Amino acid sequence: MGDREQEFVKEAFDTNWIAPVGPHVDAFEQEFCQVTGAAHAAAVSSGTAALHLALQLIGVGYGSEVICSTLTFAASANPITYLGAKPVFIDSDRISWNMNPDLLQEALEQRDRIGKLPKAVVLVHLYGQSADIEPILKVCNQYGIPLIEDAAEALGATYKGRTPGTFGNIGIYSFNGNKIITTSGGGMLVSDDRDLVAKARFLATQARDPAPHYQHSEIGYNYRLSNVLAGIGRGQLQVLNDRVAARRRNYEVYSSALGNLPGIEFMPEASFGNSSRWLTCLTIDPETFGANTEQIRIALAKQQIETRPVWKPLHLQPVFAECECIGGEVAEDLFARGLCLPSGSNLTDTDLKRVIDAILSVYSLVS
Numbered sequence: 001m002g003d004r005e006q007e008f009v010k011e012a013f014d015t016n017w018i019a020p021v022g023p024h025v026d027a028f029e030q031e032f033c034q035v036t037g038a039a040h041a042a043a044v045s046s047g048t049a050a051l052h053l054a055l056q057l058i059g060v061g062y063g064s065e066v067i068c069s070t071l072t073f074a075a076s077a078n079p080i081t082y083l084g085a086k087p088v089f090i091d092s093d094r095i096s097w098n099m100n101p102d103l104l105q106e107a108l109e110q111r112d113r114i115g116k117l118p119k120a121v122v123l124v125h126l127y128g129q130s131a132d133i134e135p136i137l138k139v140c141n142q143y144g145i146p147l148i149e150d151a152a153e154a155l156g157a158t159y160k161g162r163t164p165g166t167f168g169n170i171g172i173y174s175f176n177g178n179k180i181i182t183t184s185g186g187g188m189l190v191s192d193d194r195d196l197v198a199k200a201r202f203l204a205t206q207a208r209d210p211a212p213h214y215q216h217s218e219i220g221y222n223y224r225l226s227n228v229l230a231g232i233g234r235g236q237l238q239v240l241n242d243r244v245a246a247r248r249r250n251y252e253v254y255s256s257a258l259g260n261l262p263g264i265e266f267m268p269e270a271s272f273g274n275s276s277r278w279l280t281c282l283t284i285d286p287e288t289f290g291a292n293t294e295q296i297r298i299a300l301a302k303q304q305i306e307t308r309p310v311w312k313p314l315h316l317q318p319v320f321a322e323c324e325c326i327g328g329e330v331a332e333d334l335f336a337r338g339l340c341l342p343s344g345s346n347l348t349d350t351d352l353k354r355v356i357d358a359i360l361s362v363y364s365l366v367s
């Protein structure tokens, strides 16, 4: 937490706005728009809820197909299934680890030929790095497919100077406890379309019709963000730049100490933007390095250092076994060889050195 969060939370208590509505919610939405350049925003209870609403607002429903990045957390695709739709996965490129625009083009061409275009594309910006949005947007526009950007992990990143999540029809962000800024749990839905965002707020508050009594003409959800948590979010927005600087510094320290070891490659930073380096990730070539990612993970765990494999691609997940994937080899390779290092914004030089020394000692044992 930064310096202001408790002040905002205290204000919520003092004014008795302990509800999923209130001045902090409104202010958090406005301030989020100022920070990201989004036109309109709706604060909700999680990134997953934001994605669920986004898909519903786009008109995804039973039997639809929705294209989604395969190298991501399950929450990117789960809401597709909440609506009775089916995900179709697309592999990553090596430049950004995000959706490969050429494979998207291929997928849409093929589906257009059989007259079965998907209802939406969910483009994920992974580990703090933007996907190559322009070519993806171009293909989507060519076929008239709405683009939803899952920027849950990418707040603080840039794409050609702008914030990923603000290019497509709808963007979503997460303020889960592990994200670069957090409200403990929370999310944001953004769009240029004022009416769409108003509709998101309506659906997120049980779709209550404007009437003095309780009247409902649509099924809604209880997805609004609490005013208390929005207070935390307002404080967190003020330290976003510091958090990005801290995360990028983690990367700099790790990569300057380990980047020259044979077989280690850090997640590249694509030329079209700045990564927030939400997580510092690397790949290991086991032949060259002398140990594989799992051996390194276990060696570090013995020293109480937690590392995690890169996301297991969704097309390899048992729950999505029936779903098609266009390509898949890049994501599979990144999963097999990728490792996320400890990346908190509060890591000290001593913490970073401990991680570095642990990896160096694995290397000295195997080299």
Ligand SMILES: Cc1ncc(COP(=O)(O)O)c(C=O)c1O
Pocket (backbone or CB within 6 Å): 045, 046, 047, 048, 049, 072, 073, 075, 076, 124, 150, 152, 153, 173, 174, 175, 176, 185, 186, 187
């Ligand atoms: C890529 C991605 N999409 C969606 C989500 C869902 O966000 P939340 O946890 O706020 O529901 C997360 C993180 O949790 C994520 O990493």
